[in-house]
Amino acid sequence: MPKVKDIMTTRNDLIILKREELVRQALDVIKDRHIHGVMVYPGSGFATWGIFTTSDAVSFKASHLDANRTTIGEVANPVMYSAQVDWDVDDCFKQMARNNVEHLPVIEANGDLVGIVSSTDLEPFL
Numbered sequence: 001m002p003k004v005k006d007i008m009t010t011r012n013d014l015i016i017l018k019r020e021e022l023v024r025q026a027l028d029v030i031k032d033r034h035i036h037g038v039m040v041y042p043g044s045g046f047a048t049w050g051i052f053t054t055s056d057a058v059s060f061k062a063s064h065l066d067a068n069r070t071t072i073g074e075v076a077n078p079v080m081y082s083a084q085v086d087w088d089v090d091d092c093f094k095q096m097a098r099n100n101v102e103h104l105p106v107i108e109a110n111g112d113l114v115g116i117v118s119s120t121d122l123e124p125f126l
Helices: 023-033 054-063 089-099 119-125
Strands: 037-040 050-053 103-107 113-118
Touching (some): 023 037, 023 054, 050 054, 050 103
């Protein structure tokens, strides 16, 4: 069975925004690059990474907030569930199903983000 490290998108290939950047940037990146989300750097005073996905973008658009005035840090979800690089693919299925999420950031014990696994990455193992 493959491990997370074999299927994840590595940090070098992720889009990572700072908390103070505008939602407009996140929406543009998601749309222009045809990706399903961006990671949000914890920054000073924040302990956890954030994530902003296409589902969040839909909710944001419905909220009628101004994407040119709202920061991504205001609307990104804190990462509540993550994966570890040495997990089997089955562990990801279980974590995603148990918590009803489609993205699992891969975060080391020291808080470093090393990648992400999405439900799309798991499709070959269905």
